[in-house]
Amino acid sequence: MNTFSEEDTQDKINQLQAIINNSDNETQRIKSIQLLKEGGIKNFNYFKFVENLLISDANSIIRNLAVEIIKNNFLKDNYKSIKIFKALCWAYENECSIECLLNIISTIGEIDSSLSRDFLLTKLNNIEIFEFNNYITKLKQNYDFKTFNNKKLAYLLKNYHIVKNFIHNFELVSYRFQNGDIIELDFSFAYNNDFTNSIIKTLPKIMNHLKDLQSLNLKYNKLENIPRFIKYLTSLRFLNLSNNNIKKIPSFISKLSSLEYLDLSWNNIQCIPEEIERLKNIKTLNLQHNRNLSFTMSLFKLQKRGVKVNI
Structure with missing residues (x-):
């Protein structure tokens, strides 16, 4: 990973953030957030900036990169776990890009908390596709869901959204x-x-x-x-x-x-x-x-x- 040095960190962050916030050139914006992603920055202000991209940026590639930054840079910081979880839950409910949605679900599955687990179980208990819902019911009958960790629950939820996307797009x-x-x-x-x-x-x-x-x-x-x-x-x-x-x-x-x-x-x-x-x-x-x-x-x-x- 290419991390920024103490001396130039803030200047580089400010420059790249300015491009992401203000540029009309989407290629430049994506390139700038990729550079930030490689920087390994972990301070609170940077988290707030990335969180804002996740929940409000119009470019799905940038939102997806924001999820990656949260996953790689902040997920292990326990003091931010509630903030991260809330941001990801909001993004899950409002995300329209399937690639980004799948990344959000995977990241929620990486959070080892009861909040994350309850969220995933709630979503799996409210499946819209009849056949998939039957499958989840049979899975519960054959296996003890208590033994499923959050990653496994997230994996099931991802598969549901993949099938849902296929049905929506290809009928x-x-x-x-x-x-x-x-x-x-x-x-x-x-x-x-x-x-x-x-x-x-x-x-x-x-x-x-x-x-x-x-x-x-x-x-x-x-x-x-x-x-x-x-x-x-x-x-x-x-x-x-x-x-x-x-x-x-x-x-x-x-x-x-x-x-x-x-x-x-x-x-x-x-x-x-x-x-x-x-x-x-x-x-x-x-x-x-x-x-x-x-x-x-x-x-x-x-x-x-x-x-x-x-x-």
């Missing part, structure tokens, strides 16, 4: 839970319905929070690219990207170390990266109906390993 989504984890997501239902809003053109970034996701079905959508963050879904065993508009398979697909089944059929793929042979657990690779795709050495090597390659 049709099927999901399955296991021990509090979202392990399956299916967005393929749009094809057989008239819900045009359900068609996915870009994968939502919040998906990178689903570290325990094992199955992802994106068949019959309009994806053109595979986003970089998908490489963090290292628990994925089943991935169906068939019937989209994908033209290129990125090399980071090889990071999906648990992947066993990969369906890329009915796309516009022209080449396969050599890195695909690093998928050590792959058993089936479907590349059928990609008109301009040819059989490559990497595919030959996979086939030689006993992988079922359809092209």
Whole structure:
């Protein structure tokens, strides 16, 4: 961490705060708060400044960075814990950015207090989605919620908001839970319905929070690219990207170390990266109906390993 020295701390803080408060250039504002984030400042006035950004700034990136600063710089200061908790609760009720909301929930889960616990339990007891509410009820029946720490409760609440966001944005989504984890997501239902809003053109970034996701079905959508963050879904065993508009398979697909089944059929793929042979657990690779795709050495090597390659 780059901390500011005693001599220049206040001058730098004042300059950066002035940019954040007064500049119309959002890039400069974001860069300035990132510099403050790296500074490791922990005084009370700085906390009040960051708290104000969290609850009132119009830029969701800056609000998210404010949460990060509170988490990294102030969460361990017991004398501020009530103030932090109140600010985060207000932000939770009023936040419109899903990324920022998930960060707020995680930070509340880091607070080891009865106030934080009661807040999380109250939210989990007032779930709006019927299926998720049933799941929470069954979870209570099978496990003693008293043994769940605040981080686990926050994790459950995050998963609820992720599912809620998917339903709101895409209307049709099927999901399955296991021990509090979202392990399956299916967005393929749009094809057989008239819900045009359900068609996915870009994968939502919040998906990178689903570290325990094992199955992802994106068949019959309009994806053109595979986003970089998908490489963090290292628990994925089943991935169906068939019937989209994908033209290129990125090399980071090889990071999906648990992947066993990969369906890329009915796309516009022209080449396969050599890195695909690093998928050590792959058993089936479907590349059928990609008109301009040819059989490559990497595919030959996979086939030689006993992988079922359809092209």
